[in-house]
Amino acid sequence: MKAARIEYRYKVEPADSDKVRKIAESSGFFNPEEIDIAAELVDDRISKGEKSGYFFIFAEMNGRTVGYACFGPISGTQCSFDLYWIAVDQDLRGQRIGKELLKKSEEAIHAMNGRRIYVETSSRNQYAPTRAFYINNAYRLEATLKDFYAPGDSKNIYVKGI
């Protein structure tokens, strides 16, 4: 199979709010409340600019936006960043687009003087691929908050020094 030709875009546009919503829905990993939040982060970025604290990288194939990453500095910290979201359209999984989005996010964070990247995921079985993704990309499980999301649904906090 020929690898997809992907281009990466760093500029955020108003239409990205809907695009992000569709990608997050398609990925199957997010609930409706989370999808609303994903779109709100784009709106916040559009209205406030970089002051919003949200930065985006979009993956595009033949003009179609097929994945994105969202990250930003953690206020009150010197050089810690949160990686809020990485999502790729369901029909394009397995093509290393997520891995490339992660790599480009890490480069962008490093350029903004970020030195530690934090990612939070649920302990539920549904998120086993998410956890494997971060472990495979050299993120380390630093803490688990038991029953954080709900009874039986803990929060795992991963970190990577860059």
Next chain:
Amino acid sequence: MKAARIEYRYKVEPADSDKVRKIAESSGFFNPEEIDIAAELVDDRISKGEKSGYFFIFAEMNGRTVGYACFGPISGTQCSFDLYWIAVDQDLRGQRIGKELLKKSEEAIHAMNGRRIYVETSSRNQYAPTRAFYINNAYRLEATLKDFYAPGDSKNIYVKGI
């Protein structure tokens, strides 16, 4: 010494933004950026109401606001709350006002169906009294994120089930 007669107020008023700023400054535990955030949370509550996700309890003595607590549900969780701030005027420390604010916050959180309360503090020596305060009130250190705030300045996450 006669114990101070303290009354507790749950309603948030526009003037609380300045009051919160003064209390946070007086306590000596917060930097200017944190004090700005403390005041912004009040403004957010005033403009958005309970939808802001920020709830407050104010401690008042003879009509003067001398301390406050701020907490709220953690979005995406079923019954977890963050306790964002507890601060008491420097000249009124040692009178158990903080302890009483904490107790009333826990009661209010429980009434809102909260069952876990999270508190985050810095590992720096300056915050030893803060950490002792939570430990003395049955909070348990659940996780430490090393160098989270800055090199040598870790984040401690405490939790209490209620």
